[in-house]
Amino acid sequence: MAITSANQLELLQTAEAVAREKMIDPDLVVQAMEESLGRAAKSRYGSDMDIRVSIDRKTGRATFTRVRTVVADDELENYHAEVTVDQAKQYMADPQIGDEIRDEVPAVDMGRIDAQSAKQVILQKVREAERDRQYEEFKDRAGTIINGIVKREEYGNVIVDIGRGEGILRRNEKIGRESYRPNDRIRCYIKDVRREVRGPQVFLSRTDPQFMAELFKMEVPEIYDGIIEIKAVARDPGSRAKIAVISYDNSIDPVGACVGMRGSRVQAVVNELQGEKIDIIPWNEDQATFLVNALQPAEVSKVVIDEEAGKIEVVVPDEQLSLAIGRRGQNVRLASQLTGLDIDIMTEAEESARRQAEFEERTQLFMDTLDLDEFFAQLLVSEGFTSLEEVAYVDVDELLVIDGVDEDTASELQARARDYLDEQNRKALDHARELGVEDSLVDFEGLTPQMIEALAEDGIKTLEDFATCADWELAGGWTTVNGDRVKDEGLLEKFDVSLEEAQNLVMTARVQLGWVDPAELEPEAEEVEGDETDDTETEAGA
Structure with a gap:
């Protein structure tokens, strides 16, 4: 196939047709053609030569150019693509290292093998451009909902046509036992967009908690407008979910707005999620109050929070235990996901028994270490003393408020506690030294x-x-x-x-x-002080 054919515009027409079909820049297709023609020319003139091809974007004329680079004498390696400074003086007046000598060479005729090779280069370049276009289009749409059409199912994974590309809905991202047939319409959440060897991969999901949040944003205008905010979402896909909302307008009830007239808004979301039951909960900055709301419909008697451990203990009436835990622990598990805390649920009877055990344990501690009778030890525990350190180093006035304790008795109690602690300290230190502590x-x-x-x-x-x-x-x-x-x-x-x-x-x-x-x-502290000074000066100037 001769490149110098009469109809040179055919190259540009082909490039434009391919670009329209693949929805990419026509110039990328022309560049791919230039590279493929350059490879074909090198196979004819010699692989050592640097042959470059440029196609005029208006006329379609392909120009073949041989390029030789000026190098130092001791760096000359390729006699076909490089020349020394002295050799270059034949072609230019004042050659410098790095200059290029360009000579136009005759166009080549492409044989069957060359044409096939050129076709592969063009297809590869077009494919890469198409992948880049798909990635650029979808990378910023992660975290949004997209509508698509099911193309096929492969090993439980659903391939979805999402317009200018394909997305994959993995088996574990489907709700329950959902099944789809080709040409079914489907709504999914774009969970991630990544570059991979096979091209950009758009990963879809219907089980992600944010899928439900985005559905509510579509159904509730107040959420879209920012008047109501979704603070947390927890889901057991296909079964039950909890969503915490807060309103920034005192005149709007966040729960009522999400439910809608006769439940129309929440029902639209439920239908999309295959009947998933949704509890809409008012969010509260106070963790205890928020947790009480999150455990609905169960009633809560008491909440004890251990912020350092990130755990929370909830006490419920005996008859509310099964309701608070839920079937297979579902209710407490969703509440835990919603609050981000580990939740231990116990009945009032269990909590009472634990408190009684702690009371007896502390009573026995004071009886054994301070040589007290049970009644006196119980008095100390009842007044809130939990350790020997508290008895030993507390202000004497706090001991005098106990019935039957005068100054002499208080002093004796503290002396016994300190003696016991000193003895324990001595034993601990002796043991540590035996272990080799320096x-x-x-x-x-x-x-x-x-x-x-x-x-x-x-x-x-x-x-x-x-x-x-x-x-x-x-x-x-x-x-x-x-x-x-x-x-x-x-x-x-x-x-x-x-x-x-x-x-x-x-x-x-x-x-x-x-x-x-x-x-x-120290610099951090000095920097903070400097910032505070600047702020003060600014405020003073203002």
Whole structure:
């Protein structure tokens, strides 16, 4: 096939036709043609030559050019594509390294193999351009809902025609046992858009919690306008869901607006989600109040929150236990997802029994350590004393409010408590030294003898060992594994050492050892002070 055919505009017409069909820039197709013709020319003139082809965008004329680059004498490697400075003087007046010598060469005739190779190059370039176009179109649409038509189903995964591309709805992203046939209309949530070897992949979902949130945004104008905000969503796809909403307009009820007249708005969402039951809950900044709302329809008697552990205990009437937990734990599981807290549910009877056990345990502690009778020990517990440290170091006036306790009795109680604690400290320190603890750790301020003993039992015997610890190793914490919160036990957690306190202790140890320069910790404070000064001056100037 001769390139120099009479109808040179045929190249441009072909490029435009392909570009329209694939919805890409025609210039990309022309560039692909130029590259394919260049490869064909190199196969004719020699692979060592640098042959470049340019197609005029108006006339369609293809120009074949041989390019030679000027290089230093000692860098000359390819005699067909490179020339030295001296050789280049034959073609230009003052050649410089890096200059190019261009000579037009005759066009080539393409044989069957060359034509096939050129076709493959063009197809590849067009395919890449089409993939780039699809990715650019859909990358910004992640997090939105799209309507599509089912094309086919492969191994449980549904391939969906979404206009200028295809999306995949994986088996685990379908609601329940949904099944689709070709040409069925489907509404999905664009969960992710990624570049892959096969091209851009648009991953769809119907089980993602945000799918339900976007459906409500479509059905409730107040959400779309920002008057009502969806704060949290939890779903058991196809079965039940909870959604927390808040209104920024006191005249609009967020729950009523989402339900709609006679339930029309929420029913539209329910129908799309295959009958999934939806609880619409008013959001509240107070965690306890929010949780009480989240556990509806169950009634809650009491809520106890452990913010540091991220756990919450809920007490419900005995007859409300099964309702609060829900079938197969569904109600409490959704409430937990909604609040982001681990929820322990117990009945009033269970909570009463636990409180009684704690009361008896503390009573026995005071009886054994302070040599008190049961009645007197119970008085201490009833007044809120929970540990020997509280008895030993509390203000005497707090002991005098107990019936039958005068100054002498209070002093005796504190003396016994301190003697017992001193003895325990001595034993703990002796045991730690037996384990090999060095004075550098014993003398470190902020650690009690019991803490030093616990560290020694775990192999931490020097200040250097302590300085290498992470804060969570000391204070403990929570780790999310496969969606479940797992407790990490801390070495000093039983001594109520918080994460912040652990950070301060470890950093102080590193400073004492010279691992950290104290000056490096000061700029942040100085910067804050500087910002505050600037703000003050600005306000004064204003």
